[in-house]
Amino acid sequence: MLRLLPLFASLLFVGCAPQGSSLLDIAPKTKEDAPFPDFENPETAPVEEMETSEMTRALTGPNGELKDDDMRQVAQQLTNMGIQYHKVGNDQLVISIQEKVHFSSAKAELTPLARSLLNKLIVVMASKPELALVLDGHTDVTGDPIKNQNLSEQRSNEVRRYLLANKLNASQLYSRGFGEYLPLCDNDTILGRKCNRRVEITILKIHW
Template identity: 75%
Template structure:
């Protein structure tokens, strides 16, 4: 179970094209890559800077006004805690917050439950005043049915979450939805509880610009 969860975290930012900018194009493509986007443009880095990366890796990265890059994300984490939202931090040059509670669905359905809306409403309360942050919405299914239908269903699920967020104060530029079909299960598809566990949308919070 833990191995599968670790793999999913590593592959979290792999997927189809984003709905908007090229955010996901900057994301890691394999588990060996850093588990966070760098958001830096390699074309703008001087050779001297590239050569000094190793020496600077332990230095705090700062924004245009000298603020630490993670300052606002730490505030978000604090707000999530106050709302009772459980999350996992993926640390690196850029902090990524993975929401541990999943948006679950009934079999073959893409309809949001009251429990799912309750979680999304908490995220809306945090995100609505922070246009510099984005939510990545990753849809998944169990292994019931054929892979093509499951791929479509996973996309429908992530798009349904996106639609709800759009209808409730979030901006399209903050939302990136994609589907992984049946290919990244968290639990055993051979049991009813395992299949229920796998019918989900996972949510990640990223900082996309200053």
Template identity: 35%
Template sequence: MFGANKVAWVLFASLLAGCSSTSFKDVKLIPDTLDIAPKSEHDVRHPDWAYGPIETMTTLKGNNGQSRPHVWGSLEDYLVQNGLDYEMVPGDYMMIRLKRKIHFNTGSTAVSSDSFFWLERLANFLSEQHGIDVVIGGHTDNTGTVSFNDNLSDQRAQQVKQALINQQVPRQLIYTRGYGEHVPACSNGDTYGQACNRRVELTLLVANNK
């Protein structure tokens, strides 16, 4: 299982790969990760504060060169069988970013009934696995103030976390981040784009089984 420091590094590596235009000063971290997060862009690119990559017992490689742990097989089968499209994020560890998002109404933290159905099924699967951590990223559109949206994105991420915990996913395997309105997936210029940005994204971190 990943240590806390390794999880923090993986998150920032993922952010660099997927949102290179985002300023680090715009990314909001929740308080319980501030003690382990890098303090500057230099720390992100030169992570002397973190441990080195852990070794794997398998020689299989992911699409982006990561080692492929044995637990990946069952996860891949589940995603394919349930029609959950995903992408593999470049990095030292196997990171699976689900393309299906959890969307919300304006100003709301309630998970929609459609999203809750597939989220519940995913949670049931994860509760029976060993070696898969879950990173939950909350986002908003640009309606309201920046501080309001920062808090709202945290609450959305926490709401999804609680939904996983309710299905017996261990809380110590779940990490949340609130990004506010700072990392839009679509333009906020119309109602469709705003609806696209009111979302929670899930990334699965697959540990190397020893």
């Protein structure tokens, strides 16, 4: 048992901020500072170093289909369901859902409206194991910044739990929290703070 204690201790500190850092130091200040998770093979050569034939293979699937065919089908499905979104990314199509999962102040419980949106996304994702959802939790500026960081993670995790309970695969879900540091709206107003209490959802392709 004693031999296991160092292992538990090392696991406990995985992912901690460097000594001397504060949340304000490491928090993203813009959307560009909060990139999508990199699911690609880290050993893949950068595009500028690839030969033309390698670039062609990188843009096609195992049967020669275009890399983003599946994502364009998803975009059409979202349109048919009345879900607003926009497309981002250059080398790979990424779909950012415009509708947000909103929360009451200091709460992480899903509303019926939130469940309705998530149920539609479940229909889209259930038959597409090659796709992933990135779940980004946020808060307004009310309260302590460290508590807000924890609350933002609780919100994204609550969305993740709901999706897992409705048969989505854990490998399709990536949740994280950004606390109060990426507001969409003005925190000086009631409506603005309500706007900022949210989980944003992004769809991307992780493998063939």
